[in-house]
Amino acid sequence: METNINPQWVKLVQSQHPEKLLPFARNMEEQTLAAIYGMDADTYRSIKRQLTQQAQDAALGMLEDPAFAGKVDRLPxxxxxxxxxxxxxxxxxxxxxxxxxxxxxxxxxxxxxxxxxxxxxxxxxxxxxxxxxxxxxxxxxxxxxxxxxxxxxxxxxxxxxxxxxxxxxxxxxxxxxxxxxxxxxxxxxxxxxxxxxxxxxxxxxxxxxxxxxxxxxxxxxxxxxxxxxxxxxxxxxxxxxxxxxxxxxxxxxxxxxxxxxxxxxxxxxxxxxxxxxxx
CATH class of the missing domain: 3.40.50.1110 (SGNH hydrolase)
Known part of the structure; x- marks a missing residue:
């Protein structure tokens, strides 16, 4: 995660998702969501990208275990x-x-x-x-x-x-x-x-x-x-x-x-x- 991004913003984007609270807000534009958090749209997109990358990197690490990877393959x-x-x-x-x-x-x-x-x-x-x-x-x-x-x-x-x-x-x-x-x-x-x-x-x-x-x-x-x-x-x-x-x-x-x-x-x-x- 970029060190110059406010960690409180990261925590908010990670754990609080206002677009889920109201049905009509599900397709809310990124600029509007970013404004709710108090940040610009580029920062919002950057935080989301980096959180997604962090999850993907962790998954890649977990899949290095062949036995576990085989179990993921067998999920129903x-x-x-x-x-x-x-x-x-x-x-x-x-x-x-x-x-x-x-x-x-x-x-x-x-x-x-x-x-x-x-x-x-x-x-x-x-x-x-x-x-x-x-x-x-x-x-x-x-x-x-x-x-x-x-x-x-x-x-x-x-x-x-x-x-x-x-x-x-x-x-x-x-x-x-x-x-x-x-x-x-x-x-x-x-x-x-x-x-x-x-x-x-x-x-x-x-x-x-x-x-x-x-x-x-x-x-x-x-x-x-x-x-x-x-x-x-x-x-x-x-x-x-x-x-x-x-x-x-x-x-x-x-x-x-x-x-x-x-x-x-x-x-x-x-x-x-x-x-x-x-x-």
């Missing part, structure tokens, strides 16, 4: 299919597990014409996704990959704080999301559990302190338990993150995965979808 996505990811910031990120998946498949199967659509929106709860899922399903994707629930689990306010969405309501929302998708599509469905948090890191993070936001692993474990109870394919990132150093896989806020964490998620996804086991 067929030529011409559309793969949609739905979720929150861990998915919305331009360096997310899903963007890495896009690059991995594109590099190995460039002529397959497989489309990857990132419908994650930073900050979304299951209730917000429930409101959007009919529109997403109307596009009749062939695969839907869903990671959601971290924002349900955040506790807001001074102690005793409540979670933003109760576990009972999360369960109802997830059930309804899956029902809507099943009623409108024949898509293959894959759940990904939201990763664990680094509670100490989250508690020390200034933004979370200012907003009185608290993150507890007991809460996200409940979300994981709900997801693990469903009959569809489940990629249990909670189990994967529990096997590794949280300092490596989670960023300074204790909640969002680092790039290494995102690579761990996509590695586990590829393993699970091809019948292997994550190491």
């Amino acid at each position: 996505f067929q030529a011409g299919q559309t793969v949609v990811a739905i979720g929150e910031s861990t998915t919305d990120d331009l360096l997310s597990w899903f963007e890495l998946l896009r690059q991995l498949v594109g590099l190995r199967r460039p002529k397959a014409g497989i489309q990857f659509m990132n419908e994650g929106i930073s900050g979304n709860t299951t209730a917000q996704l429930l409101r959007r899922v009919s529109g997403i399903a109307a596009g009749e994707p062939d695969w839907i990959l869903c990671m959601i629930g971290s924002n349900d689990a955040v506790r807001i306010g001074p102690e005793p704080a409540k979670t933003q969405v109760s576990a009972a309501e999360t369960a109802k929302n997830l059930t309804a999301i899956r029902h809507i998708a099943a009623s409108r599509t024949k898509a293959g469905w894959v759940w990904l559990t939201p990763p664990y948090f680094n509670e100490e890191g989250a508690a020390a993070y200034p933004y979370f302190q200012f907003g009185q936001l608290t993150w507890r692993n007991e809460d996200i474990t409940r979300v994981g338990d709900i997801i693990r109870s469903f009959p569809d394919k489940v990629v249990d990132t909670q189990a994967g993150f529990a096997m590794h150093d949280a300092q490596l896989l989670l960023g300074p806020d204790g909640v969002h995965p680092t790039f290494e964490g995102q690579k761990a998620i996509v590695t586990q996804l590829v393993e699970e979808l091809t019948g292997g086991s994550a190491e």
Whole structure:
């Protein structure tokens, strides 16, 4: 990434995508989007190009492992299919597990014409996704990959704080999301559990302190338990993150995965979808 670009701009373009928030804004011109971020269009394009290149370079590095490359080749996505990811910031990120998946498949199967659509929106709860899922399903994707629930689990306010969405309501929302998708599509469905948090890191993070936001692993474990109870394919990132150093896989806020964490998620996804086991 060019050192003369404001790192805050890079972070915004990487993790916040206003064009997703309103249906009529999906085809917003780059000049308008750049102005929303407070930058010129050339800077906006440069940041997006460099983030895409970073994801591609990481994918190329991962594919240097012949065994892993073979597993990418065996992913169940067929030529011409559309793969949609739905979720929150861990998915919305331009360096997310899903963007890495896009690059991995594109590099190995460039002529397959497989489309990857990132419908994650930073900050979304299951209730917000429930409101959007009919529109997403109307596009009749062939695969839907869903990671959601971290924002349900955040506790807001001074102690005793409540979670933003109760576990009972999360369960109802997830059930309804899956029902809507099943009623409108024949898509293959894959759940990904939201990763664990680094509670100490989250508690020390200034933004979370200012907003009185608290993150507890007991809460996200409940979300994981709900997801693990469903009959569809489940990629249990909670189990994967529990096997590794949280300092490596989670960023300074204790909640969002680092790039290494995102690579761990996509590695586990590829393993699970091809019948292997994550190491």
